Amino acid sequence: MVILRNLTKTFRRGSTETVIFKNVNLELDVKQKLAVLGARGSGKTTFLHLLAGLERPTRGNVERFQDISFPVGYQRTYRPLLTCRENATFLARCYGADVQEVIRFVEEMLNIGGEFDIPLREMRPEQRLQFGYLMSYALPFDTYLIDNTPAAGDPVFKEKCLAMLNERAKTAGIIYAMWDTRWVKRYCEAALLIANQGLVYYSDIDEAIWNLNNLSRNVV
Numbered sequence: 001m002v003i004l005r006n007l008t009k010t011f012r013r014g015s016t017e018t019v020i021f022k023n024v025n026l027e028l029d030v031k032q033k034l035a036v037l038g039a040r041g042s043g044k045t046t047f048l049h050l051l052a053g054l055e056r057p058t059r060g061n062v063e064r065f066q067d068i069s070f071p072v073g074y075q076r077t078y079r080p081l082l083t084c085r086e087n088a089t090f091l092a093r094c095y096g097a098d099v100q101e102v103i104r105f106v107e108e109m110l111n112i113g114g115e116f117d118i119p120l121r122e123m124r125p126e127q128r129l130q131f132g133y134l135m136s137y138a139l140p141f142d143t144y145l146i147d148n149t150p151a152a153g154d155p156v157f158k159e160k161c162l163a164m165l166n167e168r169a170k171t172a173g174i175i176y177a178m179w180d181t182r183w184v185k186r187y188c189e190a191a192l193l194i195a196n197q198g199l200v201y202y203s204d205i206d207e208a209i210w211n212l213n214n215l216s217r218n219v220v
Contacts (some may be wrong), residue, residue: 002051002068004199006060009046019045022197023060028052030066030102030143031173035184035205037212038194045071045178048145051175053114056086066142066173067095072150072165080121084110084131087120088138095139106134109160132156138163141174181209 005023010017020043028082031049049055052060052070070077071150078087085103092102107116112127120128130153136144144165151161165174178184184191184205193200193206195215201209 001065002030003063003065004028004060005063006128007050007052007057007062008059009043010057010058010128013078018034019197021199024199026199028192028201029173030068030175033169033173033187034061034175035187035191035208036175036177036194037181037184037208039215040179044194045147046176047192047199049177052145067140067142069136069139069141071107071145071147073129073152074136074147078120078128078131078132078135080136081119081166083119084112084123085115085133091139091194091213093136095141097139102135103140106131109134129153133157133161134164136169137161141168141172143175146176146178148176148177148179150186155156165198181212184209 004024004026008022009020012018012022036044036047046055046111050057051064051068053062065207070134071155073178077091079090082090084106087098088103088106092099110116110127110131115123123131133152146165150165151158168174172192174187176184188205191202192207193202193211195211200211202211
């Protein structure tokens with residue numbers, strides 16, 4: 001469960017203030033498969049960052065009663081001067097996971113031999129990308145956050161990521177911030193629509209998508 005209490009989030013650039021959310025109050029079951037929908041630039045990524053604690057509300061609170069991941073593949077979680085092993089060890093300890101099990105899983109899936117013990121900044125970009133996605137799935141969270149894509153890289157690695165996601169989804173909640181409504185219809189049970197500086201919950205995916213496509217009208 002996550003409770004949003006009078007949640008307000010604004011961004012200021014110079015003298016211009018943009019309001020993303022204003023006085024949102026919502027109790028949210030995050031153990032379900034939930035889509036976050038909205039027009040481009042509406043705040044889908046910002047909402048995930050608020051859930052993960054990567055962004056702080058301007059006013060109000062986000063109360064979490066379950067372990068929520070950082071967005072899958074989020075690269076700023078890792079320290080470029082540390083090796084894969086050191087990054088994996090640090091994050092496993094931060095989140096209370098079995099350090100050796102996390103290292104074993106990531107090292108086996110990444111399969112880069114001795115490069116596992118060189119600093120991340122010396123690795124090839126695609127290896128750093130893959131390490132970030134593997135670490136996201138290696139850590140046991142109650143709820144995983146997906147910002148637009150659950151996988152990246154070559155087709156073989158994408159298949160690995162989707163297999164890991166499907167395995168995690170058997171016991172964990174998944175919150176998808178997606179623009180592809182075909183994916184939403186296939187994988188999600190309910191939806192949140194960002195509209196009018198608020199969040200509207202829908203138990204009917206088709207109704208949520210209809211309202212997304214008609215945001216110029218009043219959203220109900």
